Amino acid sequence: MTDSKEFELEKDRLAFTKAYMDRLIASQETGQEVLKKRQEDTLENLSFKDSSLRYQEMLSHANFMKMSREQLESLKHLRNKPYFARIDFHRKEKPEREIFYIGKTSLFDRKTQLPIILDWRSPLANVYYEGRLGEVSYESLGERYEGEVSLKRQYQIEKGELYNFRDIDLTTKDELLQDSLSQNAESRLTEIVSTIQEEQNQIIRADLKKPIIVQGAAGSGKTTIALHRISYFLYTMKDIFRPEEMLILAPNQLFIQYISEVLPELGVERARQTTYNEFVQEVTAIRLPVITQQEVLMKKLEGKEAEDYLSIAQFKGSKNFKRVLDQYLQQLKKTYKVQEDFTLSGFRIKSAKRINRLFYEEYSYFPYAVRVQKIKAVLQSELKRKKKQILEKMTYQYDKALDEALYGIRDPEKRKIRVSFLITRKEERLEEVKKAARTAVSKYMKNYPIADLLSLYQNLFYENSLPSLENNEAWSKVKEVTRKIHQKGQLHAEDLAGLLYLKTFISGIHPDDRAKKVVIDEAQDYSFMEIYSLRKAFHTDLFTIVGDLAQGIYHYRGLKSWERLQDEIFPSANYLTLQKTYRTTIKIMNLANALLDRMTEKLPKAEPVVRHGDLPAFIRKNNNWPQTIYKIIEELFCNGMKSFAIVTKSKHDALQVAEELSSLKLGFATLEEEQGSMGERMILPAYLAKGLEFDVVFLYNDSHPYQNSELDTKMLYVAMTRPLHRLYLIGRQPEDFLLGESDQGRYYEI
Numbered sequence: 195m196t197d198s199k200e201f202e203l204e205k206d207r208l209a210f211t212k213a214y215m216d217r218l219i220a221s222q223e224t225g226q227e228v229l230k231k232r233q234e235d236t237l238e239n240l241s242f243k244d245s246s247l248r249y250q251e252m253l254s255h256a257n258f259m260k261m262s263r264e265q266l267e268s269l270k271h272l273r274n275k276p277y278f279a280r281i282d283f284h285r286k287e288k289p290e291r292e293i294f295y296i297g298k299t300s301l302f303d304r305k306t307q308l309p310i311i312l313d314w315r316s317p318l319a320n321v322y323y324e325g326r327l328g329e330v331s332y333e334s335l336g337e338r339y340e341g342e343v344s345l346k347r348q349y350q351i352e353k354g355e356l357y358n359f360r361d362i363d364l365t366t367k368d369e370l371l372q373d374s375l376s377q378n379a380e381s382r383l384t385e386i387v388s389t390i391q392e393e394q395n396q397i398i399r400a401d402l403k404k405p406i407i408v409q410g411a412a413g414s415g416k417t418t419i420a421l422h423r424i425s426y427f428l429y430t431m432k433d434i435f436r437p438e439e440m441l442i443l444a445p446n447q448l449f450i451q452y453i454s455e456v457l458p459e460l461g462v463e464r465a466r467q468t469t470y471n472e473f474v475q476e477v478t479a480i481r482l483p484v485i486t487q488q489e490v491l492m493k494k495l496e497g498k499e500a501e502d503y504l505s506i507a508q509f510k511g512s513k514n515f516k517r518v519l520d521q522y523l524q525q526l527k528k529t530y531k532v533q534e535d536f537t538l539s540g541f542r543i544k545s546a547k548r549i550n551r552l553f554y555e556e557y558s559y560f561p562y563a564v565r566v567q568k569i570k571a572v573l574q575s576e577l578k579r580k581k582k583q584i585l586e587k588m589t590y591q592y593d594k595a596l597d598e599a600l601y602g603i604r605d606p607e608k609r610k611i612r613v614s615f616l617i618t619r620k621e622e623r624l625e626e627v628k629k630a631a632r633t634a635v636s637k638y639m640k641n642y643p644i645a646d647l648l649s650l651y652q653n654l655f656y657e658n659s660l661p662s663l664e665n666n667e668a669w670s671k672v673k674e675v676t677r678k679i680h681q682k683g684q685l686h687a688e689d690l691a692g693l694l695y696l697k698t699f700i701s702g703i704h705p706d707d708r709a710k711k712v713v714i715d716e717a718q719d720y721s722f723m724e725i726y727s728l729r730k731a732f733h734t735d736l737f738t739i740v741g742d743l744a745q746g747i748y749h750y751r752g753l754k755s756w757e758r759l760q761d762e763i764f765p766s767a768n769y770l771t772l773q774k775t776y777r778t779t780i781k782i783m784n785l786a787n788a789l790l791d792r793m794t795e796k797l798p799k800a801e802p803v804v805r806h807g808d809l810p811a812f813i814r815k816n817n818n819w820p821q822t823i824y825k826i827i828e829e830l831f832c833n834g835m836k837s838f839a840i841v842t843k844s845k846h847d848a849l850q851v852a853e854e855l856s857s858l859k860l861g862f863a864t865l866e867e868e869q870g871s872m873g874e875r876m877i878l879p880a881y882l883a884k885g886l887e888f889d890v891v892f893l894y895n896d897s898h899p900y901q902n903s904e905l906d907t908k909m910l911y912v913a914m915t916r917p918l919h920r921l922y923l924i925g926r927q928p929e930d931f932l933l934g935e936s937d938q939g940r941y942y943e944i
């Protein structure tokens with residue numbers, strides 16, 4: 195029970211913080227007169243006195259610094275919930291304990307510089323997340339500080355009012371977490387700064403200078419944590435990195451929309467959020483229609499002919515393709531070798547040998563086209579310098595010849611002819627050199643190939659002379675199928691990694707597109723080549739890669755183990771795992787966990803945070819099923835459930851269920867790939883539901899039962915792990931959802 199005296203003190207503290215914020219806001223918005231008046235009023239109405247924070251002094255201190263509009267907006271927003279926790283900390287070398295309130299951003303007394311609110315990302319706030327009361331230590335600016343935490347307190351503050359607080363010790367369950375998990379899903383992801391768990395905190399704060407790979411169970415907070423890590427990263431490295439230099443790669447537009455509001459909530463605006471395909475299309479400016487991996491997946495799921503696409507996707511996503519591209523680049527590089535010297539009117543300015551040395555040795559760190567540009571600049575400057583020398587030399591030679599004619603030829607007629615000839619010739623030759631100089635460099639540069647990325651890439655599939663690929667059947671097949679796609683004016687999704695890779699070596703990435711830190715969500719669905727091409731394009735190791743191998747539905751191209759990524763792309767990466775899951779209930783997770791046993795990866799079972807909920811229910815697909823779910827939805831809606839999704843395996847089933855439900859007017863709409871926004875009642879195939887969550891999920895299956903295959907098991911696992919509260923399975927028989935004897939008791943039939 196909350197002690198009432200303590201509660202009053204906490205209320206006073208909140209009132210004080212708000213009053214301070216109000217004054218800060220007012221000082222920005224109004225003149226000094228208004229400020230003075232407000233200050234007198236505030237002082238009259240408040241009784242809280244805290245000498246350690248020099249409360250009086252703070253309020254009477256009128257000389258506030260100017261804030262930016264953004265800071266002001268964030269301050270106003272913060273006023274609703276200035277902080278969410280407090281720690282009482284006694285640092286060893288200090289005489290007494292200090293109280294720190296922790297919030298989303300810090301607020302300092304502008305005169306004393308003492309913290310009124312401590313930012314959750316600050317080094318000291320780490321102590322709050324690290325779980326223990328008692329002896330602790332933390333690091334700040336390379337120094338380690340030790341001390342004792344005697345109190346950790348969490349607050350429930352809504353719209354600027356304190357409702358409750360709880361002290362946490364080793365035995366109390368994290369009630370704030372429980373509260374937050376029992377809430378219903380909006381159609382957006384939210385920030386979780388007040389309930390970040392210890393294992394999550396370790397990921398957020400893991401060495402920022404190293405890449406990090408996270409394997410996390412469904413619903414373990416991977417997406418959320420990756421975004422919090424960006425916020426922490428920018429806070430800690432604010433002097434070095436700007437948000438614009440962050441690149442966040444997500445699976446589709448819908449997902450981007452879903453996460454779009456978290457970053458501003460975390461104080462990160464303007465980070466670039468896109469899909470891999472979009473990104474490569476923008477960077478390369480190649481906008482041909484792309485046969486996406488989702489289309490190929492759907493073909494496969496619906497039993498249509500997709501084998502060609504699958505096998506070539508596997509090749510083009512693999513390290514083998516990198517080898518092909520490397521060999522091809524070696525060949526291309528040879529075409530940059532020049533044979534001719536660079537001359538001006540017969541005078542050699544720079545030999546071909548020296549020019550080639552620039553290209554192949556001195557500038558070898560630059561992309562080919564950049565090397566060519568640099569050579570151009572060198573030739574231009576050398577030309578300028580040497581042209582002057584050439585003109586001087588010529589002038590000297592003609593003048594000398596003139597002197598000789600004037601003083602050496604006795605016959606006046608002959609002398610006149612010779613002098614007149616030399617004068618004209620001199621003029622002509624000088625003019626000739628000047629004229630040639632104007633075009634010499636551009637003419638010479640024609641010796642270099644013009645790098646048209648798309649043609650170069652497409653030509654690769656006509657290539658017969660790559661040494662290690664002669665008689666390689668797989669490569670012959672890749673060439674044949676790819677040529678057909680290209681001839682139709684299309685690209686295959688797997689071409690994009692190759693294009694990005696070639697572009698990196700040929701022309702390089704434009705500085706505006708060069709990310710300094712990359713976050714990849716749902717990374718298990720990326721091919722080796724996709725991640726490798728990004729790593730090469732950006733020359734940075736600062737990658738945060740999160741995923742779940744159990745959800746790898748693009749198994750034919752995606753990553754099969756994180757070790758490979760670590761061994762071959764990011765040798766210095768930290769590898770961490772998240773095992774606890776926060777999204778769904780124990781009963782739903784029990785059913786989903788059973789699927790993990792069927793997978794080859796043998797991943798550990800996800801451990802749900804204690805929230806029991808109802809058993810998942812099977813609804814037999816008979817004539818009455820629409821009415822059954824109608825009743826369920828009505829009832830759950832009355833009980834406060836907001837978001838409902840019907841998740842199918844195939845697109846075909848999605849259209850079918852939409853049709854079957856249309857007369858009931860339940861408000862369900864099907865969702866398309868490109869769609870950037872979602873409603874509260876959606877019908878969507880499982881691959882699109884990836885990463886998303888809903889209060890209530892109905893898995894619907896009719897024409898394509900889930901088979902006991904790697905792909906189907908993973909697809910079903912993705913689908914089953916989407917609900918927060920309730921799961922229903924609608925189908926002809928439980929076996930269509932891979933439910934067997936051993937699953938008895940994990941679900942019931944309605």
Ligand SMILES: Nc1ncnc2c1ncn2[C@@H]1O[C@H](COP(=O)(O)OP(=O)(O)OP(=O)(O)O)[C@@H](O)[C@H]1O
Pocket residue numbers: 371374375384386389390391394410411412413414415416417418419742745776777884885886887915
């Ligand atoms: N510490 C936490 N406190 C409160 N809620 C949390 C916490 N961690 C995660 N959650 C919630 O759990 C849900 C799942 O999080 P998130 O979507 O980030 O998980 P994920 O690992 O990316 O899931 P998936 O792989 O299934 O897409 C979200 O609603 C998120 O807000």
